[in-house]
Amino acid sequence: MKRFIGFIKKEFYHILRDKRSLFILFGMPIVQIMLFGFAITNEINNVDIAILDHSKDATTQEIINKIAASKHFSIKQVIEKESDMASVFQKGQVKAVLNFEKKFSKNLIKDNHAKVQLVTDATDPNTANTISNFINAILQNYLKEQNKNITVSHQVIPQTRMVYNPELKSVYMFVPGVMTIILMLVSAMMTSISITREKELGTMEILLVSPLKPFQVILGKVFPYIFLSIINAVIVIVLSVFIFKMPVQGSLFLLGLESVLFIITSLALGILISTISATQQTAMMISLMGLMLPVILLSGFIFPITSMPLPLQVISNIIPAKWFITIIKGIMLKGVGLQYLWKETLVLLGMTVFFIALSVKKYKIRLE
Template identity: 60%
Template sequence: MKIFGIFIRKEFWHIFRDKRTLLILFGMPVVQVILFGFAITNEIKEAKIAILDKSHDHLTRQISNKLLSSGYFILYSQPESDNQLEKAFQEGKTKLAVVFEPEFAQRLNKDRHAGIQLIADATDPNTANMLIGYASAIIRNWQMDFLGNPKLPYTITPEVKMVYNPEMKSVFMFVPGVITIILMLVSAMMTSIAVTREKELGTMEVLLASPIKPFFIIVGKVIPYLVLSLFNASVILMLGTFLFGMPIEGNLLLLMAEVTLFIITSLALGIFISTRTSSQQTAMMISLMALMLPTIILSGFIFPVENMPLPLQVISNIIPAKWFIIIVKSIMLKGVGLGEILKETLILTGMAAFFIALSVKNFKIRLE
């Protein structure tokens, strides 16, 4: 047991004496969170809009007020005609225009139907979509209040994200994603590099020629990174909750247990990579190409899995990150218990067991 402690201490020495490793370990999570939180945010705040009100009645004013008091939009201009509206768009500052048709209130009262046109500047399609979504939601809300009659033909988009993230706050999307990426990076990439570094240095040769069991070598490598990964996950969660107001609806212990499960899966993957490669460079390339890219692209972090072509949807099933993201979102946003995410948890457990078995089988007692 003592040898265990010695291995772990040595591994921590390596980590704390290498500035690059330290930077990746501790700088990365913070930078990623800040980056996603502020810079790449697809959240809308105070977008400049134009309102072309051809009706000027009490209802159009009500709706306009509702839109402008939401905090998402500020009134930038009030064009008088379609021509002026077009000019407003060409100028480039206006991102969205709301056009009320003439005699809006009258029509709504008489025909139970009136038109509002939403025009968005689609040079940035993401923002445009988002703005349209926000505006539509606000108008629908108003409609519900005003009419108070659920029989009327309107629909609520059944999208889960909308329901549990009604304001479509993107911070809720990226916190689980960033946790996933960071854990993958730290656990899989850093361990595979740490093992291959010893191969390059030749110290692995000395370790193998000593009576110490390979199992200890692996576990000695893995535990420090498990600890650091847990630390990292906590940092990201704290940043998410305190800085961006992300809720943790579910059980924190359950969440951390699932995080640990995912870390173990990633560590096993990292060890597996290191058993197959002999240089740090290859280990890094493989970790990046074979782990990071699919994790970012196929896990549903950036692109929703449901929108992918079928083959990619099938492939996404073998990506541990996909299941982990579902789990994290469910716990944090929906507050579900283990029962609801049992399937995902079991899949992840299976993957962890598989990769551990694979890397133990592949870790050799000799050099070849």
């Protein structure tokens, strides 16, 4: 036991002396959570639009003022004729043009309807669709205010209520995914070079002839990173809550336990990569390139898994990040407990045992 504790202390000292490893472990996650949290969003704010008002009456001015008052849009310019639309789009000055017909107010009062055309720059289809939805919502809200004293029989008025994220904040979607990616990639990357570093430095022979058993070497390599990664997870969660206002509806204690489990899973995967890699460069490439794309594409972080072809849905089940994203969203946004998340927890626990067992087996093979 004393040898095992001494081995763990040696690993701690080695990590703390390596400034590059400390930067990767603590610096990169902070930079990533801040960068991704602010940059990755499907919301629109201060989008530049142009106005083509053929009517120039009080009603169109009210609508324009209502749009300008929204945080989502900024009236960049007012154009005078339709031929100017192509020019402003080609110059990239605006993302949309709102075109009011002539006698807009008169037609609205006399015929109970008036035409307004929304022309959007669809080089970015998602942004164009979002702009259209927001503009339509503003117009519908204006009409509702104008018609609040008018009743029409047999009306069907749908009422929509958004649960868990009523304000439709995209940060609620992206931050859990970014947290998962950071914890997995950093943990796996750090441990993936631990054993390969011993090989390159020529100290592997010392471990091979030491009285430490293979599972003790594996646990000794993982343990310091568990402690440091927990600190990392606390930093990420604190930034998410206080900077991006992510709620924690469920148990903070359960969130901590599940985070530790996922960290151990990621570290075990990194150790497995380390045992099958000959050099640090190979281990780093596998942990970065081999894990990053599957984690981003097949974890449900950005793209819904149910929308993927069946073979990819099946493959996604072997991605640990998929299960942790479900857990973290369940705890932070839905406030559910272990009675709803036991399956995902067991999957991560099973993966951890599998990765550690396979790492020990591979390490044994290298002992022979």
